[in-house]
Amino acid sequence: MICNSYKSFFKILADDCKLNVINILSKGPLTVSELCKKLSCEQSRISHCLQALKKFGFVASQVKGKHRIYSLEPKIMVPLLKLIDEHVEKYHRNLCQCNGVRWRKMK
Numbered sequence: 551m552i553c554n555s556y557k558s559f560f561k562i563l564a565d566d567c568k569l570n571v572i573n574i575l576s577k578g579p580l581t582v583s584e585l586c587k588k589l590s591c592e593q594s595r596i597s598h599c600l601q602a603l604k605k606f607g608f609v610a611s612q613v614k615g616k617h618r619i620y621s622l623e624p625k626i627m628v629p630l631l632k633l634i635d636e637h638v639e640k641y642h643r644n645l646c647q648c649n650g651v652r653w654r655k656m657k
Contacts, residue, residue, distance in 0.1 A: 562606055567591065568599045572608060572622065576631060579621035 562568050567589075574580065574588050585596045600620055603609040608627055611620050622628055 568603055571599050575622050579619045581617045
């Protein structure tokens with residue numbers, strides 16, 4: 551039987567909005583307003599996605615003045631996305647017709 555924690559983890563990655571937020575944040579930290587502009591989404595939807603992503607440790611945030619800046623969680627998510635890129639490149643390259651929905655090449 552699969553643990554509910556695993557289900558929750560993969561459910562986050564299966565949601566288009568949350569996956570798009572992760573993809574955008576892989577290019578660098580942003581505020582909610584900046585994410586809304588890049589994704590053409592309402593602030594309430596982006597805030598909801600960020601709340602779930604933060605709860606499950608996908609993103610981190612820090613307050614700078616009046617703004618909260620969101621970024622990918624650096625210790626686990628950044629290396630994990632790099633591994634996902636490698637896996638997709640090796641095994642699923644032919645399935646992706648989307649031209650560029652890849653994570654930023656992370657250090």
